[in-house]
Amino acid sequence: MAEITYREALKRALREEMQRDPTVVIWGEDVVAYAGGGAYGVTSGLAKEFPGRVRDTPIAEEAIIGVGIGAAMGGLRPVCEIMTVNFTLVAWDQIVNHAAKQSHMFNGQIKVPMVIRTPNGHGRTAATHSQNFDAWFAHIPGLKVVAPATPYDAKGLLKTSIRDDDPVVFLEHLQLYGTRGEVPDEEYLIPIGVSDYKRRGKDLTIVTWGRMTMESLKAARILAEEGVDVEIVDLRTLRPLDLSLAFESVHKTNRAIVVEEGWRTAGLGAEIAASLQEQAFNDLDAPIARVAGLEVPMPYAKNLERATLPFAEDVVAAVRAMMQKQY
C-alpha cells in the first residue's frame, strides 16, 4: 500500500467522485488559478481534468455557501471550499439558518447534498486566522460534521460526504495536509458517524479527533517508554457523535482524558466528558480530564502561539498526572 499525503488523499477522493458523478462540482476561492489550484493545493490540476466543473468564485463566503445550497437544492452535489475555517464566520447565517434547516423546516421537501470543505489550523497567522470552531459546527442539528485525522480517513470520509444527501461540514487541518499515511489504490468508503481506535491500550483512554489524534499518538509513544499504555479513540465524526468506542474503552481502562484543540469552555470536550460521566460513571476511577487550547485570541509571537495550542507534551503531562494520582 502506498503512502500518500493527506492533501493527495483528499484530491483523490474529489477526483474519484467527480469521475463517478457528473453532478459533483467544486466551487471556491482560488480553487483553479492560484498556484495551480487551491490555496493549500488540494484541488491542484482538477480544473484541467474536469473542464467547467471546478470554478473560482468571488471572495464572498456567504455566496459560496449560499449558491452551493441552492445548487444542491437544484440537483447538483457541490463541494464548496472555504479557504480557512476562519472565513466560515462570514457564511455562518448560510450554514446555520439555511443549509442546516432546509430539510427539517420544510418537512423533508428539500435536501441539500453539499460538502463544505475547510481547514482548521495555525502557523503564525495570529488571532483572526488561527481558530478552531469544531464545537460550533457540532452544535447544530441538521449538519453532519466530519474531522479526519489521517490520509486514509480523509479519503474515505470525503467520498462518503460527497455522496451523502445532507450538508456535511468537512474539517481538514493545515498541519495535517503534509502528513503521510497508507492509502490503498482500490476504492473504499468510511461511514459517517463511526469512531475508530487509533491505538489499542489498557491503562487510559484518550478521546480526540483531528490534529490532536496525531499529537495523542506522539504522546502515546513517549508514554509507552514509561510503561503507560494508552488507548486512543478517534471520533472522526463530530456530529453525529459516536461515543460507543469511548464507552467501551473506558469500561476497560477506567480513566479518560478528552483532548481537543479548541477553546476549553463550552468546547466539544465538555460534551464528551458529560456524556462519559452520564453513561459510564461506574467505570471511572478518576475524574475525566481535559486537554484543550488556552482561551486567548491567538497571538502572533512564536512563543505565545506555541503556549496557546495543545501539543503531545500537554497530553503526556495530563496522562502522567492522572496515572500518578491516587483516587
Added chain:
Amino acid sequence: MDKENLVALYRQMVLIRVFEDRAAEMYAKAKIAGFLHLYNGQEAVAVGSVSALNPDDDVVVNYRDHGWALARGSSARAVMAELFGRETGTTGGRGGSMHLVDVKNRFWGGYAIVGGHLPLAAGLAAAAQYLKTGRITLCSMGDGSTNIGTFHAAMNWAKLWNLPIIFMVENNQYAMGTHYDVHSAVPMIQKAAGYNMYAEEVDGMDVMAVREAVCRVAERARKGEGPSFLNVITFRYRGHSMADPDVQRDKAEIARWKERDPITRFATEVLLRRNLVTPKELEDIQKSVEHEVEDAIEFADKSPEPPLESLYHYIYQQPVRNMQIAGSLIRPPTLARDIPANGKHA
C-alpha cells in the same frame, strides 16, 4: 391573454386579499401565532409574475410569502393549515407563515433572514444552467434586503456567471418601518447598474405591467442573456407584520396608494372596460373566494397538530450510523422507542 386567463388573474388577486384579511382575523383570535406578514396591496406582483413563468421555473421569495404560495398553486387549505401550525400545512406545521414551501410547484420558499435566500436563488439558477434544464429562477425580495451583503454577492455572482435569474425587488418603500430614503443611499435602479445588469422599473399596482415585464426578462434569461433586475414599485396596506402598529407611516400616504388598488384597477380598467365580465360575475368571484377561504379556515381548524413522534423527522435526509446517540436525536424517553437503533428515522 384570453378572457379566461384574465379572469383567473383577477380571482387569484382576490383570493390573496381575502385570505390575508381572514388570516389577520385568525391572528386576532389567536389561531395564528408568531409573525404574520400580510400581502395586502402587493397582490399584483406575485400574480403577475407567476403568470409569466413556466410551471417548472424556480421561485424563491422572502417571508411575505402567502400570496406567492397561493399564486404558485398551493391550496388555501394547505397555506391556512400551515399558519395554524397543523400537520396538513405546506410544511406540516414546521415552518409557519414565513417558511411556506411547495416543491411540487418548484416554489422553494419562504425565507425569513433578510437577503439570506438570494444566494440560494442564484444557486438554483446555477444548477439549471449546469444541467441545461432551460429553467429560470425568479427571486423576489423586499427593498430592505438590497443593502445587505448577500444582495451584492448574489448580484455580482449572477452577472459574472450569466445566470438565468430574475432579481425582483418588491419595492414597497419600507424596510419594516424605515423609509427607502433613510435606508438606501442611491435610487434602486442604480443598484443594478453597479453590476451592469439589465433593469426595468415596473408599476407593481398593475398586474399586466408586472406580467409583461417578467415575460420580457424571462425571455432574456431563457435566451442565455443572463440575469435581470426588476424594481417593482408597490405598497403594503398593512403594517410590516401583525405586530406592527403602523404608526410610523402617514395615513394619507396609505390612502393615496389605496386609490391605485391593483384589484379595483384591474376590474375597472381591464375586465369591465373590455366587457369581459359583468359586475354580477365579479360579485360571484368574490363570493366563491370567500367560500374557499372559509373552507380553508375550517379545514385548518379541524386538522390535527403534527404528531409528537414526528419531531425528529427530516433533521437529516440520509440516516447514518450512531445517529441515535447524536445530540440531535436525544429525545424524551417516551419517544425513544419509536426510533430504531440503526438511526433510520425519516
